[in-house]
Amino acid sequence: MSLADVFATARAESRAALIGYLPAGYPSVSGSKDHLRSMIESGCDLVEVGLPFSDPVMDGPTIQAAAEQALSAGFRVRDLFDVVASVADAGGRAVVMTYWNPVLRYGVDAFARDLAAAGGLGMITPDLVPDEADDWMAASEAHGLDRTFLVAPSSTEERIAMTARASSGFLYATAVMGVTGARDVVASTAPELVARVREHTSIPVGVGLGVRSGAQAAEIAGFADGVIVGSAFVSAAAEGDGAVRALAADLAKGVRSAPAAV
Amino acid sequence: MGQFTPTPHDPDARGHFGPWGGRFVPEALIAAVDELAAEYDKARIDPEFVNEFKRLLKDFAGRPSLLTEAPKFAEHAGTRVFLKREDLNHTGSHKINNVLGQALLTKRMGKKRVIAETGAGQHGVATATACALLGLDCVVYMGEVDTERQALNVARMRLLGAEVIPVKSGSRTLKDAINEALRDWVTNVDDTHYLLGTAAGPHPFPLLVRDFHRVIGIEAREQILEKAGRLPDAVVACVGGGSNAIGIFHGFIDDADVRLVGVEPGGSGLDSGRHGATLTVGTPGSLHGAMSYVMQDEDGQITEAHSISAGLDYPGVGPEHSHLKDIGRAEYFAVTDAEAMEAFALLSRTEGIIPAIESSHALAGALKLGPSLGPDGLLVVNLSGRGDKDMDTAVEYFGLADGGQA
Numbered sequence: 001m002s003l004a005d006v007f008a009t010a011r012a013e014s015r016a017a018l019i020g021y022l023p024a025g026y027p028s029v030s031g032s033k034d035h036l037r038s039m040i041e042s043g044c045d046l047v048e049v050g051l052p053f054s055d056p057v058m059d060g061p062t063i064q065a066a067a068e069q070a071l072s073a074g075f076r077v078r079d080l081f082d083v084v085a086s087v088a089d090a091g092g093r094a095v096v097m098t099y100w101n102p103v104l105r106y107g108v109d110a111f112a113r114d115l116a117a118a119g120g121l122g123m124i125t126p127d128l129v130p131d132e133a134d135d136w137m138a139a140s141e142a143h144g145l146d147r148t149f150l151v152a153p154s155s156t157e158e159r160i161a162m163t164a165r166a167s168s169g170f171l172y173a174t175a176v177m178g179v180t181g182a183r184d185v186v187a188s189t190a191p192e193l194v195a196r197v198r199e200h201t202s203i204p205v206g207v208g209l210g211v212r213s214g215a216q217a218a219e220i221a222g223f224a225d226g227v228i229v230g231s232a233f234v235s236a237a238a239e240g241d242g243a244v245r246a247l248a249a250d251l252a253k254g255v256r257s258a259p260a261a262v
Numbered sequence: 263m264g265q266f267t268p269t270p271h272d273p274d275a276r277g278h279f280g281p282w283g284g285r286f287v288p289e290a291l292i293a294a295v296d297e298l299a300a301e302y303d304k305a306r307i308d309p310e311f312v313n314e315f316k317r318l319l320k321d322f323a324g325r326p327s328l329l330t331e332a333p334k335f336a337e338h339a340g341t342r343v344f345l346k347r348e349d350l351n352h353t354g355s356h357k358i359n360n361v362l363g364q365a366l367l368t369k370r371m372g373k374k375r376v377i378a379e380t381g382a383g384q385h386g387v388a389t390a391t392a393c394a395l396l397g398l399d400c401v402v403y404m405g406e407v408d409t410e411r412q413a414l415n416v417a418r419m420r421l422l423g424a425e426v427i428p429v430k431s432g433s434r435t436l437k438d439a440i441n442e443a444l445r446d447w448v449t450n451v452d453d454t455h456y457l458l459g460t461a462a463g464p465h466p467f468p469l470l471v472r473d474f475h476r477v478i479g480i481e482a483r484e485q486i487l488e489k490a491g492r493l494p495d496a497v498v499a500c501v502g503g504g505s506n507a508i509g510i511f512h513g514f515i516d517d518a519d520v521r522l523v524g525v526e527p528g529g530s531g532l533d534s535g536r537h538g539a540t541l542t543v544g545t546p547g548s549l550h551g552a553m554s555y556v557m558q559d560e561d562g563q564i565t566e567a568h569s570i571s572a573g574l575d576y577p578g579v580g581p582e583h584s585h586l587k588d589i590g591r592a593e594y595f596a597v598t599d600a601e602a603m604e605a606f607a608l609l610s611r612t613e614g615i616i617p618a619i620e621s622s623h624a625l626a627g628a629l630k631l632g633p634s635l636g637p638d639g640l641l642v643v644n645l646s647g648r649g650d651k652d653m654d655t656a657v658e659y660f661g662l663a664d665g666g667q668a
Contacts, residue, residue, distance in 0.1 A: 054563040055437065055549065057444040058288050064431055077561045100286055101548045105562025127548075129292060131276060132284050152290035154451065159292060177290055178449040 003121050003146045003169030006046050006093055007204040007225055016221035016255045018043055019206055020248060021097060021230035023050035023063065024083040025070030027237060032070075033086040035237050035244045040092035042245045043252025047087055048124060048228070051080050051098035058099075058126045060181030062231040066238075077102055081118040088119025095148065095169070097124040103136075112139035122146030122169050130166035137166065148172050148206075151197060153189040164201035170226055173197060175209045182231045183210030191223045217254030227255050265476045266306035271515060271582070277465020277552070280588060283581035285464040286548040291444075294451045299466040301371050306473065311370070315363055319477060322395065323351050323358045327478075329485035329642070334612035335625070339632030341639035344489065346482045346510060348646045349617065355647030356478060356506045357388035361457060363474035365392035368455040375399040375454040379443045381408055381436035381502070382573035382620065383415025384647055385459030390424035392457075400424040403442045405435040408572045415651055433566040436502075436576045440550050460503025461580035464551030468580050472508045478644065479513020486642055495635050496521035499644040500623040501541065501594065502574035504583045506646035511592060521593065524583060525627030527569035528596030538567030539596035540579040541587050549578040555587070570599040570655060571619040573647075597626040603659055605629055606649065607668035618647035619655060 010017040020039040024032050036047050052067035052075050059067070080096065087094040096115055103111045103123075115123065122145045128136065130149055140147050146169030151160050154177060164171055175190035176183070190207050197205050207220045208228030217227045229251055236243040277283045277299075285295060305311040319325040328347040336343040348356035361378075368376055376398045380386030386402040393400035402419055406428040409416050419426050432438035440458075447456040461471040479497075486494055497514050499507035501524040514520040529537030537543075544555035549564055557565045557577035567577040586592035597605075605625035610616045617625060621644070628643045635641065649656070660668040 054432065054565075055441050057441050057550075058448070060445070061431075068432070071563065101556075101558070101564070102562035104547055105545075105558060105560070127286050127288055127551075129285065129287070129289055132286060150289045152288070152293075154290055154293040156293060159289070163289065174288075174290060177451060179445045 003095070007170060010045055010225070016224055017045040017226040018217065018251050018255045019046045019048060019226050019228045020044040020233050021048040021050055021228065022233050022237060023052050023066050023070055024080045025052055025073065025075030026066040026234065027069065028073060029075065029079045029083065032083055034241060036083065036087050036092065037090050038241050038245045039233065039248045040087065040090065042248030044248055046093045046095065048097040049080065049084050049087065049094050051077065051096060051102055053099040053102060056099060058179055060179040060231060062234050063180050066234045077106055081114050084115065084120045085118040094120050095122045095124055095146070096120055097126065100125060100128040108135040109139045109142065112143040112145055116143040116145055120145065122148060124148040124172055126150055130163055133166065150174055151193065153177055153193050157196070160197055161200040164197065164203055167203060170204040170206050171197060171201065172228065173205050173207050173224070175207050178209065180209060180230050182212035182235070186216050186219050190220065194223050214250040214254030217251045218257045221255040227251065265480060266312060266473055273465060273469055277468065279582045279585035282553045282584040283465060283468055284553055285551060286553065287464045287551045288448060290448050291451065294447070295464050295466065297371065298367070301367055302466055302470045305367060305370060311366060315366055318362045319359065323362065325351065325477065326481045327351055329482060329489060331489065332609070332613045335609050338608060339629050339641070341632035341635040341637060341641055343628055343641045343643060344486060345643050345645040346478060348478060348506065348644060349615070349621070349648035353388045353391050354650065355384040355388065355618065356475060356509065357385045357459060358391070359477055359509070360459065360471050360474040360505060361385070361388040361392040363470065364455065364457045365396050365398060368398060368457070369396060371455065373453055373455045375450065376457045377401045377403065377443050377446050377454055378457045378459060379403050379436065379439035380459065381439070381575055382571065383408070383412040383419070383651060384573060386424070386426070387415050387418045389457050390419040390422035393424065394422045401446070402426050403429050403439040403446070405429050405433070405439045407434045408436065411655065412572055412651060436572070437564065437578070444550070460505040461508045461582060462503045462550060462552060462554065462578055468552065468582055471505050472512065472582065475505055475509025476512045478506065478509040479511060482510055482642055483513040490640055492640065493517050493520050494640045494642045496523050496631060497642045497644070498523045498525060498624050498627050498631065500525050500574060500620050500646060501579060501583060502527065502538065502576045502620065503578070504580040506644050508580060508582055510644045515591065522586065522591060523627060523631060524592055524594040525623045526594055526596040527571055527574035527623060528598040529568040531598050532596060536568035537596060538569045538574055538576060540577060541583060541594040542596045552581045554579050554581045554584045570602065571623065573618070573620040574623065595627070597623050597630065601626040606656065607660065610668065615645070616649035617645055618649050619652045621646045
């Protein structure tokens with residue numbers, strides 16, 4: 001099973017894929033395993049396992065606080081692979097989303113090796129642009145991992161094309177200019193960005209930043225291949241596993257209520 | 263050589279100094295740093311920009327700053343010492359050079375809003391000042407811990423019309439203020455320039471911040487030749503992010519016989535783990551948009567820096583310093599809080615100059631370096647700022663309110 005299969009399966013069902021994010025180690029290492037399993041059982045086609053980082057410049061208050069809590073509870077990078085393995089063992093599909101410094105520190109090749117060994121399918125790198133990614137390109141090739149880079153409403157056509165060429169699996173389109181966090185409405189910049197991306201590539205496009213409800217998921221599913229939900233799952237995890245399951249179910253219904261984009 | 267003349271020490275087109283620097287930022291910010299780099303490339307060769315910058319340095323900031331011999335302080339160093347008096351600039355530190363340059367660039371780019379981070383408050387005050395002068399909206403992010411230990415500077419910024427936002431996340435110091443400024447920037451990048459205060463961050467910041475501060479070294483070199491008749495044996499500067507140091511170093515970087523010495527905050531001592539000596543004991547990593555030495559644990563989590571000086575309390579450092587260390591062109595060591603405070607008191611008493619605690623680290627470095635040079639030696643110390651802002655710390659440290667003596 002690869003990321004391509006995840007999106008192919010969703011397309012075959014004429015819907016977008018649902019992608020849920022939760023930091024490993026939040027609210028605890030075992031708690032994050034439980035919630036991720038619930039997310040998959042309740043309709044997430046793919047989960048992004050976050051690596052808590054001390055300086056999360058792309059994240060709003062919700063994910064910042066979750067990362068801080070995980071780290072102060074003693075979260076270690078080795079726990080990440082354990083969490084990824086638990087998702088894979090349960091039959092789920094996982095990628096890792098991480099700031100770059102912990103990967104650098106671990107060793108880019110070693111990180112890729114251990115992620116692949118844990119059953120992870122790839123990595124999303126919010127503060128690594130392809131221009132600086134030579135080591136990651138090599139390591140991901142060597143260990144058979146997919147690379148998800150980000151594009152933003154401010155990206156030029158040249159950069160969208162370049163970033164799409166460097167990516168595999170799916171491309172992450174940030175719906176708005178800003179940091180992570182649930183928002184009330186889907187930004188108008190999102191469909192425009194996805195349309196621009198499609199001029200350059202046929203790679204699946206996931207849209208994230210600010211999605212929190214089934215209705216928003218349905219709206220995004222109307223123009224994107226994947227709907228990415230982060231902060232809302234973190235907030236739900238703070239309430240308990242029931243809230244996580246309910247949110248995943250609502251979102252899963254959302255991605256099925258709109259015709260797929262492609 | 264002019265302040266903006268390209269040098270053989272410039273980074274490559276993507277901002278790399280050897281393996282250091284580059285751009286480790288979200289894609290959403292790439293367009294903004296590209297725009298900034300393109301604007302700076304045009305501005306640095308545009309006589310109108312260069313002349314306006316020079317005019318502001320002269321008529322507003324009060325440059326050139328003096329080079330003052332410090333003979334009585336020098337008795338304690340065992341060698342001849344000159345001080346480059348950045349403390350005499352308007353707003354009280356070297357920071358004004360960079361903010362005037364970047365504020366002019368902001369106007370050129372047609373942006374109306376400026377955000378900045380600040381540690382000690384010097385860069386925040388300088389930014390608020392430049393924004394008041396040039397009619398720009400100004401928001402300054404400052405760690406909550408720093409707003410408490412630098413309350414006077416918070417008041418100054420507010421008086422100058424800036425909004426000061428205390429940052430409550432993470433360690434609530436400079437690094438977290440930078441995180442918050444980056445979050446603001448990625449959200450408001452269309453109309454906002456991030457006026458970064460040190461020679462770190464993604465390309466082109468390390469290049470342009472350095473160039474705006476090159477005036478320090480260019481002046482110092484001319485002045486020391488005039489006053490001492492020769493080049494110094496060493497140029498000494500404190501290094502937090504490293505902007506004052508890189509500015510003065512560049513005046514002498516091609517003078518192979520002049521040692522370039524950076525002094526880092528040793529806090530409670532390197533063994534204590536409570537310090538900010540990034541170049542002395544840090545390891546390679548990416549923080550705030552560039553590869554540099556950083557202070558981190560074995561998982562790559564950035565660790566908190568500790569220093570009595572809020573302006574040096576930073577777990578990263580500019581990429582060019584990382585490069586200068588690696589190629590051996592500059593050398594770096596740390597002095598403790600206690601050594602810095604001793605130098606702070608010594609300069610005040612012997613020369614009638616109250617230095618910033620940041621700059622006191624450079625002075626303490628000179629006291630360590632001096633004896634090896636001997637009476638015929640010659641040091642230029644960058645006195646990067648004045649100590650008025652640090653009086654609360656000094657009052658507490660020396661017990662001055664209770665009749666104590668430094």
